[in-house]
Amino acid sequence: MYTNCTEPTGILGLASWTGGAVVAAPKRLLFVDDDPSILDMLERMIAPHAAGWQTFFCLGAEEAMTMVEQVDFDAIVSDARMPGRDGFWLLKTLQDSERTRNIPVILLTGDCEPSLKRQALEMGATDLLNKPICREDLLGRLRSALRLKASQDELAAHIISLENNVRERTQALETSHREIVWRLAKACEYRDDETGQHVMRVAFYSRAIAVGLGMSPDFVEEIFLTSPLHDIGKIAMPDRVFLKPGSLTPEEMRVMRSHCEVGARLLLERPQALALFHGDGFDREEFFGDGDENPFIKMASRIALGHHEKWDGTGYPGGLAGRAIPMESRIVALADVFDALVTERPYKPAFSLEKSLGILATEAGHHFDPEVCSAFNAKIDEIESIRRRFLETPYHVCIENAR
Ligand SMILES: [Fe+2]
Ligand SMILES: [Fe+2]
Known part of the structure; x- marks a missing residue:
């Protein structure tokens, strides 16, 4: 007699290891009928053939859903007509949930109910069985339903495995891209800074400023990855x-200043870019405009080209002013100069934080975008902790902790 959800005893649980052989997880079957005598009959019918099956029985659709929430079933056999919530309600409720949509459902219907059968199939029933139930039909339909479920599970597992592979490969690729970019930047920096840490610090400062300015997560990520290339030229x-000690002649200064355009060209070299460099300059509108290149490379080239421009238009190479200078260039300009101020250079000692901040303050609205200066000042605690971290931490640790 079935008073509620019940489970026959003595049936295997989950997959287990016994005597050196792997035992497959049993297939879980749920039978639902408001008539206990039908459930008795169903159990007797399948008992001699139920090796590897774990069977559950219950007297109504709502109780069935309670069980479905707790157990992953491989197939459900339910009476279509039941008092209260019936087999159709159960079918619809299963279909409405992503987790249970693929459980095969066999509905038991009367022989002369064609409209009911059509409705059941339209609602997603896997199969139909006529009452009175024939044992061979029941076993045949159950085996088909279990094969269907096994294929679906295998496919789902394969898709998850593929998705995981793609995710892992993508992450590995991103990591290697980032590593290559930073090592390239470091290689350039070796010419005047053997530690190569200046470009790393500029990356961290630029990221902090970009966050302070409320830039989008994509922008923040891109400036972090591309700002180390600002001096690649x-x-x-x-x-x-x-390497000339002492001051440069005007001609040598012109050559040094060309590192901006050389860097931008190095990053964005393509027929169109080369054309833009012809003559006594290039069309900056077009250069800074939207093309179909990788946004990462585009940002890197804008930074390389624009990091010596000044807010008041007195910078180089373009003499751009204000917002005509790309935001990423304005941010890196400040990060670059701040780092030069607080570190020792061949031509100057390291200035104190106070002195450096004083110099930056006088340049707000002249060399630097006042808005960028405000964001920098608002982030000064983080900036200072970055500076200290680099003083105390080896280069490779900073790289590993970059994200
Ligand atoms: Fe530079
Ligand atoms: Fe720099």
Whole structure:
């Protein structure tokens, strides 16, 4: 007699290891009928053939859903007509949930109920069985339903595995891209800073400022990854100029200043870009405009080109002013100069934080975008902790902790 959800005893639980052989997890079957004598009959019918099956029985659709919430069933056999919530309600409720949508459902209907059968199939029933129930039909339909469920489960597991593989590969690719970019930037920096840490600090400062300005997460990520390349054009500067002690002649200064355009061209070299560099300059509107290049490379090239521009228009190479200078260039300009102020250079000692901040303050609205200066000041605690971290931490640890 079935008073509620019940489970026959002595049936295997989950997959287990016994005597050196893996025992497959049993297939879980749920039978639902408001008539206990039908459930008795169903149990007797399948008992001799139920090896590897775990059977559950209950007297109504609502009780069935309670069980479904707790157990992952491989198939459900339910009477279509039951008092209160019936087999159709059960079918619809199962279909409405992502987790239970794929459980095969076999509905038991009367022989002369064609409209009911059509409705059941339209609502997603896997199969139908006529009452009175024939044992061979029942076993045949159950086996088909279990095969269907096994295929669906296998497919779902395969999709999850593929998705995980893609995710892992994507992450590995992103990590290697980031690593290559930073190592390239570090290689350039070796010419005048053997530690290569200046470009790293600029990346961290730029990210902090971008966050302070409320830039989008994509922008923040891109400026973090591309700002280390701001001086990549220095790689092409001749030693006689780059390593010259003392002051530069106007011609040597012109050569040094060309590192901006050289860097931008290095990053964005393509037929169109080369055309833009012809003559006594290039069309900056077009250069800074939207093309179909990788946004990462575009940002890197804008930073390389624009990091010596000044807010008041007195910078180089374009003499751009105000918002005509891309935001990323304005941010890196400040980060770059701040780092130069607080660190020792061949031509100057390291200035104190106070002195450096004083210099930056006088340049707000002249060299630097006042808005960028405000964001920088609002983030000064984080900026200072970045500076200290780099003083105390080896380069590779900073890289590993970058994200
Ligand atoms: Fe530079
Ligand atoms: Fe720099």
